[in-house]
Amino acid sequence: MNQPDDVRQASVPAPVRVPFGQRLAAAMQEHGPLCMGIDPHAGLLAEWGLTDTAEGLETFSLRSLEAAAAEGVAAIKPQVALYERHGSSGIAALERLLGQARDAEVLTIADAKRGDIGSTMAGYAEAWLSDGSPLAADAVTLSPYLGYESLRPAIDLAVQNGRGVFVLALTSNPEGASVQHVGGADGSVARSIARAAAADNAEAGPDHLGPVGLVVGATVAEDAARLGLDLATVGGALLAPGFGAQGATAHGMKTGFGQAWPHVVATSSRAILQAGPTIESLREAIRRNRADLAG
């Protein structure tokens, strides 16, 4: 007997996705720790000979993805703010980038820095972390400054869907210290975020990266120890923006992160993107950065 389509679909089990931490670790194993930030700033679009429009954004994004996919990176990290500048057509360009990255099997970290009261957080979680959402990414950046527990809906959905989150702990901007360093070595705000993340990662076990990564700026990693953060025991990946344009070097990061270095995803946006507009010149910049990090 023929079944209606919806009954047939309901009987098909949902695909089991390998957890984000394991997928990221595999990508890092294969390609090294470089994450290519995709930040379509107006100035970069102009340098590439593109217009500061949604069309320009899309060309910029897809060319960046093509270079990243061809060369191999741990992940790409599109900066959501720079798509939001263009309203719905900018978001449509971001959706196409995320969709094509999915097809190319390049991991995506949507840099949206979301954070809100729990009930609203559930909406952000659905947008960025649920199957079938046009904006679904492999992971999203979150701000814990409404309280780490307010992020729970996103953390739960990430776990359920084999996705991940990166929670801001120590950011690369100078103003971050006025909040994140409060409490000092014995009880800094950043330390409490790191401990909460470690608790959420415990279930993944010592051999796997858990679903909750931290954002620790590449330029401020050396602050971690004096603020009581043991980055090597967080149990999640450490997203480290600031490599390149903000002055962090591969050598400086290795020293700053110390034993936690194997968990670091080193993120660079402008320093790579400035090499555009050709795919070959972008690939060359990715190769150079990868070699630098491997050396």
Ligand SMILES: O=C(O)c1cc(=O)[nH]c(=O)n1[C@@H]1O[C@H](COP(=O)(O)O)[C@@H](O)[C@H]1O
């Ligand atoms: O969450 C982030 O990615 C982030 C956190 C942080 O502490 N510092 C920081 O620079 N970022 C982002 O990382 C990117 C850095 O870009 P570049 O300085 O051009 O490499 C930007 O998209 C920033 O918004």
